[in-house]
Amino acid sequence: MARTDAVLLGIDFGSGGCKVTAIDGSGRLLGEASREYPTYYERPGWSEQEPADWYRAMCGALAQVRASGVDFTQLCAVAFDGSTHNAVLLDGAMRPIRRTIMWTDQRSVEECASLKEKHGERIFEIAYQMPTPTWTLPQLLWLKRHEPEVAAKTKHILFVKDFVRFLVSGVAATDRIEAQGTLFYDMKARAWSRELFALTGFDFAALPELVEPTSRLGSVTPQAAADTGIPAGTPVICGTSDSAVEDYGAGAVEPGDCIVKLATAGNVNVMTASACPYPSTLTYGHVIPGMWYTVSATNAAALCQRWFRDLFGDAEKAEAGVSAGRVFDLMDRRAAVSPAGANGVMFHPYLQGERSPYWDAKLRGSFTGLSIASTRGDFIRALLEGVAFSLLDCYGLIEEMGLPVKRIFLIGGGARSALWSGIVCDVFNLPVAVPSPGDASFGAALLAGTGIGLFPDSRDAVKRCLRIDRELRPDPERAAQYAELFRTYREIHDALAPVYRKRGTASRAR
Incomplete structure (x- = not known):
């Protein structure tokens, strides 16, 4: 039996904010809190964050959890997770040089081109991925060319999570x-790839040591204890990327388990018994050793x-x-007052270009199908x-690859909305389970317990x-309606994509 008097902390640094979750040794939720931090969009297509904002948000969320009554004197361990690909560049004194x-x-x-x-x-052979602007390698290459200093x-x-940790x-x-x-990173050798990192022009010695997600990395320092309220000496566990830990924390621990994520970004992740590299998807190792x-x-x-x-929510x-x-x-x-299909209004969510399945940085968001009768709803x-x-x-790529899907878990802040969860279930036309808490910070807390031996x-x-908080089943009538609307959604994408590509080329020419 796990200790129910133990308190475990998971600290998540998502794309839009920090969330802290405290659980006991049986997984019972003791307290949670979150704080947003800004993203800076100084030019179209740019997206940066200030490292100091992460630490500040964490301290605020921790204070809120303490104020809710969670006894930090019973803390046994803390683990971290964060959005991946985001390099924090530090000088010799470990101070950030620029925004991330x-x-x-x-x-x-x-x-990337x-x-x-x-x-x-060669990149795909070693790293199992194709170059897109998401990845750290092209980001560093851009910096080398445009900001050599x-x-x-x-x-x-x-x-992100490593810097705060x-x-x-x-x-x-x-x-x-x-x-x-x-x-x-060399997937087969399980080590940094000197060959690929050399493409960046940065010093290879700058890369950190590699450890396991459940590895212990020191203890909370006296200064951090004063800032955070976490007792000095509390064991600190490494943690991992938010995508990996939220899949794990949501219960996707067997091949065929599928995660649909409604967070700042959206994911469709399928667990596999072996690596399945594919040019149009991403491939990662699982928290469970040997799984992917x-x-x-x-x-x-x-x-x-x-x-x-x-932008529009003042009311x-x-x-x-x-x-x-x-x-x-x-x-x-x-x-909810608007019917399925939103009375003809359709939205394409390409506010930051798009990854799967198009990998097109020039796509832009749009509302179409408006009429004088269109309402706010x-x-x-x-x-x-x-x-x-x-x-x-995104799920269409999973089907294209022929990966088996046995069950679907819906996670992320958007999954808390009964309306949005139901829409996703009807659009997919598949049963969906919503776990509780089942998010990244919960998964990080479980890693904290595993890292200190609380769990085997x-x-x-x-x-x-x-x-499992609730299970949803699709409504056949709405599912059929959404299947037809999805075809229209794709047709609008196909019609507008060439326009955005042309506009992007014209903007660069000016």
């Missing part, structure tokens, strides 16, 4: 799954909802008052449906602690 280029950034299109032409086959100053490279424990390292998100998972991903999912809230924000979370509830209420419902269609587009292994931890 995020995985949604699209500036390295030309670098060059990498594909000159080294594409940054490359010259860089003495250490970490990634370094501030907490003083130990610099990263894990094998995070490393796989760089495009300069295939990723088909869209750049903007709940990000679209947040964007709409920030909902005024009605919600101080309750930021209630804004989305009010948006859902307006969307139609726009919001079209947004929810458009993201669901984008996820179904990672698979035991999740099977012991995970619970």
Whole structure:
């Protein structure tokens, strides 16, 4: 029996904010809190974050968890996870040199084209991925070409969760799954690839030590204890990428398990018994040693909802008052009045270009099918449906690969919405289970327990602690309607994609 008096902390750094989850040794949720941090979009297609914002958000979320009554004196361990691909470039004193280029950034299109032409086959052979702007390799190549002074100053490279964990424990390292998100990790050798990293022009000595997600990396320092409220000396466990740990934390620990993620970005991930490299998808190792998972991903999912809230949601924000979370509830209420199909309004969520299945950085978002009769609820419902269609587009790659899918788990902040969850279920026309808590911070907390031996292994931890909150089944009538609407969604993409490519070329020419 796991200790029920033990407190485990998981700290997640997603694309839009930090979430902290505290559980006991049986997986019971003791407390959770989240804080947003900004993303800076200084030019079209650019996406950057300030490393100091991550630490500040974490401290705020931890204070909120403590205030809720969680006894931090009973903390046994803490583990971290974060969005991957995002290199934090540090000087010799471990201070950030510039803002971090995020995985949604699209500036390295030309670098990717060059990498594909000159080294594409070799990169895929070693790293199991094809070059796109998501990856760290082309990002670093862009920096070398456009900001050579940054490359010259860089003495250490970490990634989002690793940098914050370094501030907490003083130990610099990263894990094998995070490393796989760089495009300069050798999948077969399980080591950094000197050959691929040399393409960046950065110093190979800047790369961190590689460890396992459950490895212990020091303890909470006295300074970090003063900042965070976590007792000094608390064991610190490495953790891993948010994608890997949320799949794991949601219970996807067997081949054929499929994750559909409604977070800032959206994913369709399928667990496999062996690596299945494919040029149009991403391939990563699983938290469970020996397992893998295939990723088909869209750049903007709940990000679209947040964007709409920030740009057009003044009415909902005024009605919600101080309750930021209630804004989305009010948006859902307006969307629920609109019927399936949003009275002809359709949304394509390409606010940051698109990854799967198009890998087209020039795509842009759109509302189409508007009429004088279109309502606010139609726009919001079209947004929810458009993201669901984008996820179904991703799922099409999984079907194209012939990967078996046995069960689907729906996760992410968007899964909390009964309306949005139901739309996704109907669009996919498949049964869907919603786990609880089942998110990245919960998975990180389980890694914390495994790392200190509270659980015998990672698979035991999740099977012991995970619970299913609800199970959904599609409505046949709405599913048939959405199948027809999805064909229209694809036709609109096909019609507009050449326009966006032409506009992108014209913009560069000017």
